[in-house]
Amino acid sequence: MSERETVRIGVYVCHCGTNIAATVDVKSLAEYAGLLPNVVLSRDYKYMCSDPGQDLIRQDIRDRQLNRIVVASCSPHLHEHTFRTALKVGGLNPFYFHMVNIREQASWVHENRAQATRKAKNLVSAAVQRVAFHQPLERGRVAIQPDVLIVGGGIAGIHAALTLANAGKHVFLVEREATIGGHMARFDKTFPTLDCAACILTPKMSAVRAHPNITLWTYSEVTKVDGYVGNYKVTVLRQPRYVDEDLCSGCLECIEACVYKQAKVPDDFNLGLSKRRPIYIPFPQAVPQVPVVDPETCIQFKSGKCKTTCIAACGDRHAINLRMEPKEERIEVGTVILATGFQTFDAHRVPYYGYGKYPNVYTALEVERLVNASGPTAGEVVLRDGRRPEAVGIVHCVGSRDENTHRWCSRVCCMYSLKLAHLIKEHTGAEIFNFYIDMRTPGKGFEEFYQKLLTERVHFIRGRVAEVTDWALDPTEEGKLVIRVEDTLAGFVRRIPVDMVVLATGLEPRTDAPEVRRLFNISCASEGFFLERHPKLAPVNTFTDGIFLAGCCQGPKDIPDTVAQAGAAAAEALALIDAGYLETEPNTAHVEEEKCCGCKTCISMCPYHAVAFVDEIHKSRVNEVLCKGCGTCVAACPSGAIRQNLFEDDEIFAEIEGVFSNA
Amino acid sequence: MMSGVYGYFPGCSLKGTGVAYEESLLALFRALHLGLAELEDWNCCGATSYMSIDERDAFSLSARNLTMTQKAGHRDLIAPCSACYLALRKTQDYLDRYPKIAGGNGSLTSIRAVRVRHPLEVLYTDVGVERIRKTVARHWHGGRVACYYGCQTVRPYSEVDRDHDPVRMDELLGAAEIPTVDYSLKTKCCGGSLTGTTHDVGVRLVYILLKEAARKGAEAIVTVCPLCQYNLDAYQSEIRRSSGERLDMPVLYFTQVLGWALGAEIESLGLARAISGRKRIAQWFQPAEKEAYV
Amino acid sequence: MPEPFEPKIVAFFCNWCTYLAADLAGTSRIKYCPNAEVVRVMCSGRVDVQFVLKAFAKGADGVLIGGCHPGDCHYQEGNYKALRRYRLLRRLIRQMGIEDERLRLEWISAAEGDRVRAVINDMVETLKRLGPLQKSEEERAHLLEVA
């Protein structure tokens, strides 16, 4: 700060309604602040972040010639930007500002009013001392590359991709499986409207395929991400599917021609409920309409002695190439949308429900395939032995709301259980028993759907099923699966024999979520789903600029919410792209050349190679474009030659001293 | 700990109704060349009843046994009775988590250093399925059996096996070529002392366990707990009289069948102490001459 | 009667993990001891040896550094640099007659709001056991010199 100018600090203490005022004595805090050095004005106000609150700051800057502002309110992660903008509008450099977090770090975490207030005072005094040293800073700008990467081709990725593509942006859509469509492609009907999933999904899927602005890479995974918001450098590994997407016409004759006369390989799209050939297409409406060869089971790969009738069938198109190699694509994008979805809870983890032990215990997803007209049984709901079930039990909350597995409510199970109850009853006329802890139907038309099911005379028994067993205590139970449960409303224990048990398994983060998280440098919440920047104010943003979230990778949600979120993520990306640039934080490092002794300690400190050694002058120099502003080199410099904007040594020293004002 | 000897806590039952358990356990450990040293002047574990009267007294009992184990210099204490096993482990857990039970001046000290073990788990982890398979000395010519784990050996404070679907007894018997059936009630309660207090209820539970085992084609039930064995063994004639169902099912200790398979002296397995299914036992456990030398 | 000893902790929290964890503790209304005042830095790698010594010199009874878990650093490896520096610091302060338990480095991710409580409460307990950091003026001056 220049010597001439005298520091005139304004301190503003926020009540945040009663969030702060209830535990921190805001009046005495403001009074205390008023007595601190360089403070010319100190106020407390109900909501500093509100317009009138911000106006206060602007006016005082004008009327009282304030040149430093301290706001004591919530976390800087919430409103630092808000107040900096207020300073800017008030004609002051936005970085003559420091924020004190007396909500998350005082009023919300301490009970004793006196102690909380004392702590708040120390924090304010620290800020007042610190802000005196603040310097005017200019934000840099990074241009935003208009192309977008979307990871995951489920309904979230598809919707986001189409939204952006329709807005004229180019989208790279990367999907791990051989087709896009995700979980939704496996569903038959969707709740509560019971409209067929395929009818609403497949048109979107083909639209993706056809769209000139979308580059679709299935059977591919992102393996490397470099760079920063505006220009991420991404490497995508494309697994060989052994059928050339450009040459293949999708006639599927190769599949018919396969030497395997009938299918032998468990079909994972149908969760093993049907079989496929070594060359196959996941499902009839798959996008792209291009077969895949599975080297694990293809004879040619195993023995090299196959008649390769598939290649013959393909004829002069020569689309099948069994020597296809994995391929790496390198792309540059400005923004990324993660739509990597979820996985369903593994029912083997709750052995007392007999999944994997009793053949007629199914997971809900398996039953989705059974009721599906294009499924393994063409929509016939039959047991593995071909029998039609006469009584079916649907067990809710499998792997949800349970400290032994997952604590959270998976949000969709109640509704899809109702849907399956309806469909199974429709297909088989069986007696259906729903076993639930609490029925959760908060959504448009959801409660009405529940009502409909009640009138369809589906049984609803409130109680968490204790066990599914083949132990028969009564002749009528012989050869059946017996569900033992307390009917908590009737008030006694019941044994209900059924032919089929459906486990409503919950939603959990994908096993590889931690790796994906590291790849894109974002955080996970405690359950393992990706962490949004703010649950209400920035629900699709992450803490890494330019990386957005859509769908169940951020937490369990149904299709309507997923699509809505995907649209929001696309809009956030668009906002960045169309702005054309993003203002960067100025907290980068720079070298004071006269002090630098050329020891090169800093060079090894920087993972971004932002610090380079300039041989001519035998000193280090920081490339401020590459610098991400961590300050590690600053702390490491033995001669104190490197400085970091906003985190200058004297600023932090002042803050440390301020903490000891011993209020 | 293959070297050294295991401390051994019989508990009241193994000196009374469960004496066959003790006999066969000792025989089996001899056959495996494992040392067992009975704890000097041990006291009752307090079982389940004690907890209902006075928590602190209950923990004092096990605390004493643990302290003496440590004094005796044993790292492991084997408690074959489910009730004893649970009482000892629960005591360790509670005295650790709740200093206020231990008493301000730590008068009750939880001896974490002592590892409370169940013979089933010792056989599975310290000896191992492989060694059992290699040591098999007699071919089983009995029928299929149902492995019954009961409750407390596989519940919260236990390390014996998975609490919902234990398998270790099945695996050990499998290694000894003893065929087992899939028994859905393997962890259901036998009623414990209820057969003595609310007799009808207790016997009903026993009846269900026996009936389901028979229904699954088991010709005998194998247990790991003296109380389970007693309940299932002692009331079959009563059930026969009241329900008219022909039940005469041997109820054995896993130490008896494994002892047999691993070549322990037959007369030391306490087989004569069975009440039900004596005929079947007599047939199954007679040594075929040629196999005596295997 | 004299007020019971309330230790004073200066906590340097990294912006991306530990500071967010503290925010989470706040939004989850988790209650913990009010003895720690947080200084926000972008990365635990920014925490300079001098900051720690300065804090002790100024009268801190303990210093806590909070960073992202290994492998999770927002800046790839700043937390490893912090770890190295921390090891050295522990030795240094020991030589200066400061018990090394008074300096603590913890990895706390954005999801671990409750860990903030656990760590701070535990540290307060430790410091209460150790008692206030007794330093004569000269000693403090010396600390400042080194800083």
Next chain:
Amino acid sequence: MQRELRFQREADPEWARQVSERPGCEGLYSCLQCGACSGTCPLSIYMDFTPRRIVALVREGFRQDALRSRTIWLCASCYSCAVHCPRQIHITDLMYSLKREAMQTHLYPARLPIPVLAQEFHKMVGRRGRSSEFWLVLRMALRTNPLVLLGMARAGWDLIRTGRLSLRRERIRDIRSLYPATPRETA
């Protein structure tokens, strides 16, 4: 006719809070009332209140109903509820805690043999350090309903026949060390 109305004044929430602070009973308030405990309990079908309802009664402070119930005594402590509970509540330990309180306040159901057995067991082991099954059953029967002895005669004879019933009265040498002399918590 039995009135099935409860006035709030009959509830004792303070007692509920105290229970929730006893070792093992911490989970009390996190109960979902899902009934997994009752469903898996082998004895719930004989109880006057299912375990779930006991938790509900305790949590709402209906002390008398909970302490007078047969339920707490029928619990054979197989811990099945504890391993099934989605909130990891130690229901078995809650039952123990209620049994002890029912004992101390003499609220346990009259002529129910289970509490009697517990008392006799506690006495016997307290005096001798070990329990002798024969004498234990005998004392319990004499104090409740001697007729049960007839029912047990057969089983008893079988045991004697197979040498599994010893009439010896076990005793440990160092009886003093059984309960370390510490005054009960005063603070």
